[in-house]
Amino acid sequence: MNLYPLGKMLCSAIFYPLYRIKVIGAENFPKEGGVLLCTNHIDNVDPPVVGSTCPRPVHFMAKEELFKMPLLKSILPQVNAYPVKRGMSDREAFRNTLKILKSGKVVGMFPEGTRSKTGELGKGLAGAGFFALKGGDAVVMPCAIIGPYKVFRRLKVVYGKPLDLTTYRESRTSAEDMTEIIMSEIQKLIEQNK
Template identity: 50%
Template sequence: MEHIPKEGPVILCSNHISVLDPPLIGSCFRRKIHYMAKEELFRIPVLSFLIKKFGAFPVKRGVGDRTALRSALQLLEQGKLFGIFPEGTRSKDGRLGKGYTGVGLIVHKSDAPVIPVAIIGSYRLFQPLTVVFGKPIDFYQQRAMSASADTYKLTTEKIMAEIQTLLDRHRL
């Protein structure tokens, strides 16, 4: 937790193993974390109400959702905590998947520090579960590069590598 700034914008990038990941990570903070959530969840009335209350906003998966990207950037401009699962979906086998480049675009367009997060273990009763927050990732070189799909891909790959390092280092 010492790696997380107490105020100002922060991008939390985590692996995704369960629907319980957002509240688990959120329980570590006093500040509200605003997550992108698949738009299908906002079609379920009670769930939509709850996740909006907890700061989630919809994203259309599989397409470049400019509205969701603008929402993320606005939140960061306002100094908020923004959480994202770069894989875009939960892992079926517990292994880290490939990250989508949208997170790279958000990192490139903001000056917010990026904190890798690893959720290790399972949500099974009496099984250990650990959340590890890594050190902020330095994106000075990537942010100095021109905006391009290659830059966003490089940025995303660096984030995914840092999450994998946390998973390997702290695996139970």
């Protein structure tokens, strides 16, 4: 049973009025095909906020510890979340991510790997670049959450234009360089929409 549509409806009903969410650029989102959705990370509720504003269902990696909690372990897989071991190379999570991308679905990722304490965009980890380059025909969709999360204050979720990765794949761009390109696209969205 997939609870994603219900979860999206509930999150929209809560977060849209609570944070007066304004979505910009949703029309840029590809209607089909694999998408690596790369977003800055400023709060614990980023995943449900991105999930409720994204035009397509999003699969998120979630830290393995959450899947050991009694209620969450049965709910998370039903809302397209899958486990990742933090701080180490998790081959199964890598395989899952590439499989989802290559099957034409959307994977949501926070390249910084952890929440920003300052609200400023941090350094991205090479994993984002790796998945971008190895994800078959998937495109990268840069996205910026522009806060802060304050009740009844405007929160913006901005979707940029999809990045065609053909040139980067052909020129054998490194995962680190690819991540830097993705992060600079997110930074541009933040600066243009403050």
